[in-house]
Amino acid sequence: MTEKLLSEISSPGRCAATLPQIDVSLTPLPEGLTREDLPLPEVSATDLMRHYTRLSQMNHAVDTGFYPLGSCTMKYNPKINEDMARLPGFTHLHPYQDEENVQGALFLMYHLQEFLKEIGGFAAVSLQPAAGAHGELTGVLIMRASQLDRGEDQRNVILVPDSAHGTNPATTSMSGLDVIEIPSDERGNVDLEALRAACEEHGERLVGMMLTNPNTLGLFDEHVEEIVDLIHEHGGLMYGDGANMNALLGIARPGDLGFDVLHYNLHKTFSTPHGGGGPGSGPVGVSEGLVDFLPAPIVSIDQARSDEEAVFYTLMAPSKTIGRVKAFYGHFGVMVRAYTYIRMLGPDGLRRVAEYAVLNANYLMSLVKGAYRVPYERTCMHEFVCEGKIEGAPDVHALDISKRLIDYGFHPPTNYFPLIVEEALMIEPTETESKDVLDAFAEALHRIAEEARANPDTLHEAPHNAPMRRLDEVYAARNLILHW
Ligand SMILES: *Cc1c(COP(=O)(O)O)cnc(C)c1O
Numbered sequence: 001m002t003e004k005l006l007s008e009i010s011s012p013g014r015c016a017a018t019l020p021q022i023d024v025s026l027t028p029l030p031e032g033l034t035r036e037d038l039p040l041p042e043v044s045a046t047d048l049m050r051h052y053t054r055l056s057q058m059n060h061a062v063d064t065g066f067y068p069l070g071s072c073t074m075k076y077n078p079k080i081n082e083d084m085a086r087l088p089g090f091t092h093l094h095p096y097q098d099e100e101n102v103q104g105a106l107f108l109m110y111h112l113q114e115f116l117k118e119i120g121g122f123a124a125v126s127l128q129p130a131a132g133a134h135g136e137l138t139g140v141l142i143m144r145a146s147q148l149d150r151g152e153d154q155r156n157v158i159l160v161p162d163s164a165h166g167t168n169p170a171t172t173s174m175s176g177l178d179v180i181e182i183p184s185d186e187r188g189n190v191d192l193e194a195l196r197a198a199c200e201e202h203g204e205r206l207v208g209m210m211l212t213n214p215n216t217l218g219l220f221d222e223h224v225e226e227i228v229d230l231i232h233e234h235g236g237l238m239y240g241d242g243a244n245m246n247a248l249l250g251i252a253r254p255g256d257l258g259f260d261v262l263h264y265n266l267h268k269t270f271s272t273p274h275g276g277g278g279p280g281s282g283p284v285g286v287s288e289g290l291v292d293f294l295p296a297p298i299v300s301i302d303q304a305r306s307d308e309e310a311v312f313y314t315l316m317a318p319s320k321t322i323g324r325v326k327a328f329y330g331h332f333g334v335m336v337r338a339y340t341y342i343r344m345l346g347p348d349g350l351r352r353v354a355e356y357a358v359l360n361a362n363y364l365m366s367l368v369k370g371a372y373r374v375p376y377e378r379t380c381m382h383e384f385v386c387e388g389k390i391e392g393a394p395d396v397h398a399l400d401i402s403k404r405l406i407d408y409g410f411h412p413p414t415n416y417f418p419l420i421v422e423e424a425l426m427i428e429p430t431e432t433e434s435k436d437v438l439d440a441f442a443e444a445l446h447r448i449a450e451e452a453r454a455n456p457d458t459l460h461e462a463p464h465n466a467p468m469r470r471l472d473e474v475y476a477a478r479n480l481i482l483h484w
Pocket of ligand 1: 071072131132133134165167212241243244265280282
């Protein structure tokens with residue numbers, strides 16, 4: 001099926017709009033303001049509705065099907081979050097309004113900071129960064145600023161494990177620092193020997209280490225406390241990539257494990273729809289020693305203007321702030337969604353999120369591993385990684401399996417990441433899927449393995465039923481066509 005453009009279904013004289021009776025006198029537009037040669041499509045209301053409804057159905061969404069895209073936490077986003085974010089009292093705010101007039105919004109931001117502090121085990125939180133990668137950049141700049149403040153300007157190296165998300169080395173380089181890659185050991189942990197050697201070699205120059213825990217293999221590092229101690233012994237700081245907090249909520253706190261800085265992805269763990277390019281939100285939490293360096297402004301309580309009746313919230317700049325990292329106050333609508341999500345679940349609900357996320361991932365891994373090898377086979381956290389290779393079908397690759405899953409009505413897992421697993425398929429079911437869905441997905445993967453042996457071309461030519469077949473993704477990304 002090829003989708004027709006609106007201009008192709010256009011027919012002269014059709015109109016989708018009914019305009020109200022004009023109640024002012026007609027005045028011609030000034031010369032030169034109108035164009036005769038602007039061929040706007042002429043379509044009926046029915047054409048228009050069907051066109052956009054059909055377009056909306058051409059994409060896969062969490063609201064239409066299972067979306068096990070590892071590391072992306074494509075969980076169900078409760079619709080009440082949307083209702084709250086759309087309340088006129090929030091949407092009609094202007095960032096230049098006086099503090100007196102926006103106490104409700106500041107209340108929400110203050111308490112979201114407090115919730116994130118509690119969840120992560122940190123002393124303070126900034127809500128400014130616009131996304132996870134932006135939070136990383138902010139965090140690295142904070143680490144660097146605190147070391148410069150102590151006069152340690154020779155420090156310019158960050159250690160990053162080879163299982164890291166691509167944004168980790170990218171933000172390090174953007175901060176003007178050098179990245180040293182640390183290999184993983186055979187159990188999927190950071191290789192401690194290699195880490196010791198790197199600390200010996202670069203100790204004096206160490207800004208710190210960026211660690212994702214659970215890592216992108218879905219594994220909790222078994223030596224996390226030793227790693228943190230090692231970095232601290234060499235004067236470095238420990239950065240936690242907290243994009244995926246789904247396995248930790250209410251169970252373990254990175255701050256308690258010794259991390260100094262961490263970013264949260266509100267649009268993953270705390271349920272804002274994502275995947276279309278934003279907006280997201282990547283708040284940063286810091287330990288006591290880094291509070292003064294947070295980007296400005298953060299929301300605090302103005303004691304002088306508070307009384308028994310009411311607390312007065314104000315925006316303030318920490319004393320040694322790295323400055324602004326975002327216009328105004330960050331992505332407020334995403335904060336409303338996260339606040340609503342946290343308030344709806346409460347502490348016990350958040351903990352249940354983590355318990356079910358981990359249970360679902362382990363259940364699914366146990367079903368899948370009969371057909372697909374899981375190279376680092378341990379109890380996993382919120383996700384696991386298997387190899388997209390099938391015995392007896394040497395020409396079938398992770399990409400073919402992923403494309404075939406589309407025919408079965410599932411979004412493919414993340415593939416070819418992390419880089420340390422060959423033909424990686426990274427599967428994150430999230431806590432919001434039922435056993436029935438997980439069973440059906442595992443069954444599809446088993447059937448695909450059989451198809452691969454019996455008739456590999458079925459997979460090579462997949463997807464067969466999707467509105468689009470295989471795209472040249474590199475070409476599409478390099479040659480953006482944003483209008484026609
Ligand atoms: C998603 C993700 C990021 C980056 O977050 P963005 O909001 O996409 O910038 C960083 N690290 C990990 C582990 C992630 O999964």
